[in-house]
Amino acid sequence: MSLITCAFCKGRGKDPFNLLSKLATCQVCGGTGKVEVKEPAIECAYCKGTGVYPYGSRITCTVCNGKGMVTVKGTTERCPKCRGTGQAIGSGLSCIKCGGKGVVRKKEEA
Ligand SMILES: [Zn+2]
Ligand SMILES: [Zn+2]
Ligand SMILES: [Zn+2]
Numbered sequence: 001m002s003l004i005t006c007a008f009c010k011g012r013g014k015d016p017f018n019l020l021s022k023l024a025t026c027q028v029c030g031g032t033g034k035v036e037v038k039e040p041a042i043e044c045a046y047c048k049g050t051g052v053y054p055y056g057s058r059i060t061c062t063v064c065n066g067k068g069m070v071t072v073k074g075t076t077e078r079c080p081k082c083r084g085t086g087q088a089i090g091s092g093l094s095c096i097k098c099g100g101k102g103v104v105r106k107k108e109e110a
Contacts, residue, residue, distance in 0.1 A: 070100075
């Protein structure tokens with residue numbers, strides 16, 4: 001595990017959109033400004049590491065849960081279906097093949 005700066009609130013510990021009140025704590029890190037991710041982790045392709053759901057709505061990214069980083073295991077390669085964007089073409093949903101991470105496990109490594 002490693003401790004990273006919360007992407008959703010950028011480490012401020014407050015709700016970045018002031019949805020409830022100006023003093024609302026960030027729902028992702030609980031106000032600490034830091035979140036734990038399991039190593040090895042890469043930047044979330046779906047939200048491009050911002051932790052924010054890429055289609056408005058001011059909610060946390062559904063792939064990384066607002067952390068901005070996702071855990072990947074083993075040797076990976078760019079997802080051929082979404083070409084590494086993590087997004088299903090034209091739908092706004094996360095890619096089914098890679099789950100929004102933008103990478104898939106390399107085939108040779110069974
Ligand atoms: Zn936070
Ligand atoms: Zn994300
Ligand atoms: Zn994909």
